Amino acid sequence: MLAKRIIPCLDVKDGRVVKGVNFVNLRDAGDPVELAALYDREGADELVFLDISASVEGRATMIEVVRQTAGEIAIPFTVGGGISTPEDMKRILRAGADKIGINTAAVNNPQLILEGARHFGSQCIVLAMDAKYNEAWGEWEVYTHGGRKPTGIRALTWAKEAERLGAGEILLTSMDADGTKDGFDLKLTAAVCDLLSIPVIASGGAGRIEHFYDVFTEGKADAGLAATIFHYKEIAIHDLKADLKQRGVEIR
Amino acid sequence: MAVAIVDYGMGNLHSVSKAVERLGYTSLVTADAAAILAADSVILPGVGAFGDAMEHLRESGMDVVVRAAAEAGQPVLGICLGMQLLFSSSEEHGEHKGLELLPGSVVRFAPRDGYKVPHMGWNKLSFLQPESPLLKGLTEGHVYFVHSYHALAAADSDLLAVTDYGHPVTAVVGRGNVYGMQFHPEKSGELGIQLLGNFLQLQAQQA
Numbered sequence: 526m527l528a529k530r531i532i533p534c535l536d537v538k539d540g541r542v543v544k545g546v547n548f549v550n551l552r553d554a555g556d557p558v559e560l561a562a563l564y565d566r567e568g569a570d571e572l573v574f575l576d577i578s579a580s581v582e583g584r585a586t587m588i589e590v591v592r593q594t595a596g597e598i599a600i601p602f603t604v605g606g607g608i609s610t611p612e613d614m615k616r617i618l619r620a621g622a623d624k625i626g627i628n629t630a631a632v633n634n635p636q637l638i639l640e641g642a643r644h645f646g647s648q649c650i651v652l653a654m655d656a657k658y659n660e661a662w663g664e665w666e667v668y669t670h671g672g673r674k675p676t677g678i679r680a681l682t683w684a685k686e687a688e689r690l691g692a693g694e695i696l697l698t699s700m701d702a703d704g705t706k707d708g709f710d711l712k713l714t715a716a717v718c719d720l721l722s723i724p725v726i727a728s729g730g731a732g733r734i735e736h737f738y739d740v741f742t743e744g745k746a747d748a749g750l751a752a753t754i755f756h757y758k759e760i761a762i763h764d765l766k767a768d769l770k771q772r773g774v775e776i777r
Numbered sequence: 778m779a780v781a782i783v784d785y786g787m788g789n790l791h792s793v794s795k796a797v798e799r800l801g802y803t804s805l806v807t808a809d810a811a812a813i814l815a816a817d818s819v820i821l822p823g824v825g826a827f828g829d830a831m832e833h834l835r836e837s838g839m840d841v842v843v844r845a846a847a848e849a850g851q852p853v854l855g856i857c858l859g860m861q862l863l864f865s866s867s868e869e870h871g872e873h874k875g876l877e878l879l880p881g882s883v884v885r886f887a888p889r890d891g892y893k894v895p896h897m898g899w900n901k902l903s904f905l906q907p908e909s910p911l912l913k914g915l916t917e918g919h920v921y922f923v924h925s926y927h928a929l930a931a932a933d934s935d936l937l938a939v940t941d942y943g944h945p946v947t948a949v950v951g952r953g954n955v956y957g958m959q960f961h962p963e964k965s966g967e968l969g970i971q972l973l974g975n976f977l978q979l980q981a982q983q984a
Contacts, residue, residue: 526941528899528919565966570899596795601921601964621791623964646825648895648923693897722893747898777899777919777966 528777530570530748533755540586565598576606595621628653629669642691652692656680657700698728706732714744781816788824796963817980823858827867852979860957880931892943895925900940920965
C-alpha cells in the first residue's frame with residue numbers, strides 16, 4: 526500500500542525562492558537549496574520546483590539549483606517551468622531531478638509527453654494542468670500560460686489523453702480553489718482520479734489540515750501539494766502527517 | 778574508504794554519489810576496472826530497461842568486473858535496476874540473462890485492481906531477516922520505489938525485506954557479500970540513508 530504524499534512547492538526565479546517564504550531558522554530564506562533541505566528534514570515526501578525565470582540566464586541558474594539540491598536532499602523532486610523539448614528535459618534530469626513537469630508546452634505539442642516518456646520513462650513525466658470550471662460546459666477547462674489563457678480544451682479529456690501519451694503522473698491545479706485556503710477542489714480531483722489509473726497530485730486551496738484528509742479520501746488523490754501554508758508555517762508538515770496518520774491515512 | 782559507483786551509462790549517479798559522501802565516504806563514479814576492483818565496496822546503480830543495461834554492462838566490460846568484485850569478496854550493492862541485474866534473468870522486453878550472482882528472475886507486475894504500474898512512491902518495508910547486517914539496528918519504515926518489474930528470488934534465504942503491493946514484493950536481497958535494494962536508498966529519506974550507511978559499514982567489518 527503506497528503512502529499518500531505531502532509535497533511542498535517552491536517557486537524559483539533566477540535561482541531565488543520568490544513566493545511567500547517566512548522562515549526564521551534559515552540563514553537565507555531565499556535559497557531554494559537550503560529550503561529544500563529543510564523540507565526534507567521536516568518530513569516532506571517529495572518537492573516540486575517551479576522555475577518562473579523568464580530569461581536564459583535564469584534558466585541556466587536553475588540547472589545549478591537542481592544540481593545542488595540533488596546533492597543535499599534524500600527525497601525525490603520534480604522540476605517544472607519553461608521545459609519545452611526533450612533536450613530541456615535531459616538537462617534537468619542529468620542535473621539530478623527525478624521528474625519533469627510540463628504544462629503549456631505539452632498542450633501546444635502533446636507529442637512532447639510521448640517523446641519524454643519514450644526517452645526517460647513515464648515515471649519521469651509529470652503533466653501539470655491548470656483547470657477552471659466552465660459554467661457553460663458544466664465541466665472544467667484547461668488554461669495555459671500560468672493560468673492566463675483558456676484553451677477550449679476539456680480538462681478530463683486532456684488528462685485522459687496525457688495518460689494515453691505516457692504521462693506518469695498528473696499535477697492537477699484547481700484555479701477556482703487556488704489561493705482561497707478553503708480546501709482542495711474535491712469534485713475536480715475525484716473526477717480526474719476516477720478517470721485515470723496514474724497518480725494524481727492535487728494542488729490549490731489547501732488551508733487547513735482537514736483539507737488534506739478530504740483530498741486523500743473524498744478527492745481520492747495520491748498526493749497533496751501546497752506552497753504558502755508550508756512556507757509561512759501555517760501548517761507544519763510534521764503535525765500534518767501525524768494528524769493524517771492518526772485518522773488512518775497511510776503516511777510515511 | 779573509497780566506494781566505487783559503476784558508471785555504465787545508465788541513469789543519474791549524482792544523487793547516489795552525494796549520499797555516499799554525506800555518510801563520510803569517498804565516492805568514485807567510474808568505469809575503470811582497476812579502480813572498481815581496488816575499492817572498498819561497489820555500488821551498481823541503474824535506471825532504465827534491463828536489456829539495455831546488460832548490453833551497456835557487456836560493452837563496457839563492467840559485467841565481468843562486477844562479477845569479479847563479488848567473487849573477490851568486495852561488498853556489492855545493486856540499487857533499483859542494479860538490484861535486478863544481479864539476478865539470473867529478466868523477461869523485460871524479451872528474455873535477458875543477468876549477472877547471475879543471485880538465483881531468480883525478474884518479471885512484470887501482473888495487473889491488479891487498485892495497484893498501479895509502475896509501483897511508484899513510498900511503501901513500507903517488512904524485515905524478514907532483521908539480524909542481517911544491512912537491516913540491523915533499523916526500524917521498518919517507508920522507502921521510495923519506482924519500478925514496473927520485480928524480482929522473484931529463487932532462494933528464500935536471499936530475501937531480507939519485502940514490501941506489500943498486493944503481494945509481497947522483493948525489496949532487499951543479500952547473499953554473502955552481494956546485496957540489492959529495489960527502492961532508491963538515496964531518495965528514501967533518513968531510513969534510506971541508514972540502509973546505505975549499513976551497507977557501507979560492511980567494508981569496515983571485512984577490512
